[in-house]
Every structure is written in C-alpha cells, then in structure tokens.
Amino acid sequence: MKHVIIGTAGHVDHGKTTLIQALTGINPDRLKEEQARGMTIDIGFAPLTLPDGTTVSIVDVPGHERFLKNMLAGATGVDVVLLVVAADESVMxxxxxxxxxxxxxxxREGVVAITKSDLVDEQWLQTVQEDIREHLKDTFLAQAPIIAVSATTGKGLEKLRHALLSAVSRARAKDTALPYRLPIDRVFTVQGFGTVVTGTLVSGTIHVGDPVEILPQKLTSRVRGLQIHGVKVEQAEAG
Known part of the structure; x- marks a missing residue:
C-alpha cells in the first residue's frame, strides 16, 4: 500500500487550518495559544479519507514568516502540496x-485551493485565478488544478477531494525497504510511559521493539509503542 503525505502551504491567515478542519472534521491546531489567537504556530496533523476510501495524512503548517522553521519541519517528507490562497488577498x-x-x-504534485471564495464575486475570483496561474507558470504546479472552495458553505470541497485523489495517485511511493528514518517534530514525556516523539516516517518500516538511534547525539533506545493518528499499531511504513 502506498502511503502519501499531503502538506499545506500558503500565507498566514489564508485559511489553511480551517480548510483542513472542513475536509477532515479535525482541528489540527492542538495548542491553546493557536486556538486562542486563531493562528497556526506549530505543525498539526489530520487523517483525510479520499473518495476511493484511501486514507492519507495531512500535515498543516504555519504561514507566518516568524514560524518558518516549523513550516520547514512539516514540509519535509511531503509528497503532495495543497497550496492555499485566499480569494480576498490572492498571492502574498x-x-x-x-x-x-x-x-x-x-x-512534484499538488493542488491549489482558493479559500474564502464566498467572500468575493465571480469577476474578482477570475482575476485571482489568473494571478495564481501567472505565479505558477514556471513551477511544478503550472498544470495543477485550481479549485475555488469555501470552508463555510462547503463549496468546492468534494471537487477538491477528487483533485487530491488524482494527485495522490500520481505521487511517488516512498521506499519501505530502506533503513527507517524519522525526523522528529515534537518530543514530550507521558507519565507512566516515558519519552514520546512525533514525526513523519520518510523511509523504511519500523516495528514495536525495534532498536533506534537518536542522532546526532548517538543515543540508543527501543520502540515501546507506535501510533498512527492516535491508533495503536505494531508497525509503520514510510509516509
């Protein structure tokens, strides 16, 4: 089975997180500060079920320039980008x-979503689409579908799901036979269990009980448990 990571991208306050919540029913902003300020600070995750029943992982990244390091952490390992541009501001x-x-x-693969499309008229929306296409003409998204959506009204969401399915089907499969490698996004301690790390497995297959080495410190440990989107599993493959 091919495991694919979809990553969001786009300017701050263009509605990336709200769109992910509309698509998945999950708010990837887990921090109280994010929810209070209405602005993504750190990366978040959510599973998305596509029209053919395939489940993929979405990584939601912050759009503010102050949190570019966090965006970079989330973008590593992304197979398909969901580029989000707000209809009322266009490319920023x-x-x-x-x-x-x-x-x-x-x-190499992606889809463009124009969010907040319910806030503008059709003429302005057409202008925004032309502006986006001009900015994308020399990029890997030159031929990508551009879909107007609204997380408020639900407009375009089903069309967006089908476009993402098409992009996912074209994405390159990760090599599950390579040594496993997990760039760490977060680390914290759970009482009674120990150290927990989160991240996106970018290569290989990892099992409960496997030995691990933490670099660059060269610390060694062993996998006590694995979860994918909160569900316990015995093994996890790249993606």
Missing part, C-alpha cells in the same frame, strides 16, 4: 516563499 509573500521551499524539497 509567504505564498511565494512556501512555493520556493517546496521546489527545493523536490515536491
């Missing part, structure tokens, strides 16, 4: 910056 500085980062990371 972090739209371009995130797009350049994804090019450097050799992401």
């Amino acid at each position: 500085p972090q739209t371009v910056e995130h797009l350049n980062i994804l090019r450097f990371l050799d992401v």
Whole structure:
C-alpha cells in the first residue's frame, strides 16, 4: 500500500487550518495559544479519507514568516502540496516563499485551493485565478488544478477531494525497504510511559521493539509503542 503525505502551504491567515478542519472534521491546531489567537504556530496533523476510501495524512503548517522553521519541519517528507490562497488577498509573500521551499524539497504534485471564495464575486475570483496561474507558470504546479472552495458553505470541497485523489495517485511511493528514518517534530514525556516523539516516517518500516538511534547525539533506545493518528499499531511504513 502506498502511503502519501499531503502538506499545506500558503500565507498566514489564508485559511489553511480551517480548510483542513472542513475536509477532515479535525482541528489540527492542538495548542491553546493557536486556538486562542486563531493562528497556526506549530505543525498539526489530520487523517483525510479520499473518495476511493484511501486514507492519507495531512500535515498543516504555519504561514507566518516568524514560524518558518516549523513550516520547514512539516514540509519535509511531503509528497503532495495543497497550496492555499485566499480569494480576498490572492498571492502574498509567504505564498511565494512556501512555493520556493517546496521546489527545493523536490515536491512534484499538488493542488491549489482558493479559500474564502464566498467572500468575493465571480469577476474578482477570475482575476485571482489568473494571478495564481501567472505565479505558477514556471513551477511544478503550472498544470495543477485550481479549485475555488469555501470552508463555510462547503463549496468546492468534494471537487477538491477528487483533485487530491488524482494527485495522490500520481505521487511517488516512498521506499519501505530502506533503513527507517524519522525526523522528529515534537518530543514530550507521558507519565507512566516515558519519552514520546512525533514525526513523519520518510523511509523504511519500523516495528514495536525495534532498536533506534537518536542522532546526532548517538543515543540508543527501543520502540515501546507506535501510533498512527492516535491508533495503536505494531508497525509503520514510510509516509
């Protein structure tokens, strides 16, 4: 089975997190500060079920320039990008910056969502679509579908799911036979269990009981448990 990671990208306050919540029913903003400020600070995760029943993982990244390091952490390992542009603002500085980062990371598949489309008229929406296409003309998203959506009304969400399914079907499969490698996004301690790390497995297959080495400190440990989106599993494959 091919495991695929979809990553969001786009300027701050363009509605990435709200769109993910509309698609999945899950708010990837887990921090109280994020929910209070209405702004994503750290990366978040949610599973998305596509129209054919396939479940993929979505990594939601912050759009503010102050949290670019967090965006980079989340973008590593992304197979398909969901580039989000707000209809009332069009392309902005972090739209371009995130797009350049994804090019450097050799992401090759993606879909563009124009959010907040219910806030503008059709003429303005057409202008925004043309502006986006102009910015994308020399990038890997030059031929990507551009879909107007609204997380408030539900407009375009089903069309977006089908476009993501198409992009996922074209994405390159990760190599599960390589040594397993997990860039760490977060680390914390759970009382009675011990140290927990989270991240996206970018290569290989990992099992409960496997030995691990933490780099660059060269600390050794062993896997006591595994979860994928909160569900306990005995093994996890890249993606």
